[in-house]
Amino acid sequence: MSSEFIGYVLLSVGIAFDLFGCIGLVRLPDVYNRLQAATKCATLGTALILLSVFFFTGFGAITIKALLCIWFILITSPTAAHAISRAAHRSGIKLWDKSVSDKYAEDREGAEDKA
Amino acid sequence: MKRFIHFLIIYAIWLLLTWSFTPQELLVGVVVALLAELLLGDIFPYEGVRVFHPRRFFWLFCYFWVFLWALIKANFDVAYRVLNLYLPIKPGIVKVRTKLKSDMGRTFLANSITLTPGTMTVDMIGDHLYIHWINVQSADIQKDTEIIVASFEKYLERIFE
Incomplete structure (x- = not known):
């Protein structure tokens, strides 16, 4: 099995996961659910695409940059999702109608009543 | 000492990013790393450096595989x-x-929760994390903690505490 073959497999799987993330963005009902799909799939999908670079070019300058990019994506992607969801909730965007619980809203209302 | 370790880490990242070892690049790297450390060194938490202890590093290594498996399941x-x-x-x-x-430790926990199946950290107040769950199984704090947090916490406790 040549390393180029492994590269193509990783590339295809990565693109597939990125695609699932995009479908999730369209199909899921509210901003929080959409963020979930987008963060998870974009992280692993993009990481796999970057990892496939390693199998195409071998170990060198480009590979190291790609591996560093994976590390940065792993750190920044969930942080961004957290910041966006928190900001969305604080600016009053409601959860989907069929959501079962919202402890965050309950606790924040309690805190604001006291203040 | 703390600042010197920061400097070394930043310089190592510079070397990896440029990946050329001509004298000019090395010299500019020293200047950039020094500047970055002087301007932003206070933000970087010292706890991060403790990870280089061998025992903590071993648990970080174990944690990496647990995390990777959770990420694949999540996808x-x-x-x-x-x-x-x-x-x-x-x-x-x-x-x-x-x-x-x-x-x-808390940063790692929140980020790990976001990247694992069906959960996303929304906010942290005091000792409590508020988590958006795509498939809520119960509304009980103890039970939810058991399901969502426990598997990562036992590793992160050994790495960062």
Whole structure:
């Protein structure tokens, strides 16, 4: 099995996961659910695409940059999702109608009543 | 000492990013790393450096595989929910408690939760994390903590506490 073959497999799987993330963005009902799909799939999908670079070019300058990019994506992607969801909730965007619980809203209302 | 370790880490990242070892590049790297350390060194938490202890590093290594497995499961979970015609979701925000005290440990915990199946950290107030869950199984703090937090916490406790 040549390393180029492994590269193509990783590339295809990565693109597939990125695609699932995009479908999730369209199909899921509210901003929080959409963020979930987008963060998870974009992280692993993009990481796999970057990892496939390693199998195409071998170990060198480009590979190291790609591996560093994976590390940065792993750190920044969930942080961004957290910041966006928190900001969305604080600016009053409601959860989907069929959501079962919202402890965050309950606790924040309690805190604001006291203040 | 703390500042010197920061400097070395930043310089190592510079070397990896440029990947050329001509004298000019090395010299500019020293200047850039010094500047970055002087301007931003206070933000970087010192706890991060403790990870280089061999025992902590071993647990970090174990944690990496646990995390990777959770990330892969999360992606198949999203794929399953998104491609299913009936969209099997039952979303909601639940509250869990964490035992971790260090900033670095909590950051890792929150980011790990976001990248694992069906959960996303929305906010942290005191010892409580508010988590958006795509498939809520119970509304009880203890039970939710057990399901969402426990598997990561036991590793992060050994790495950062």
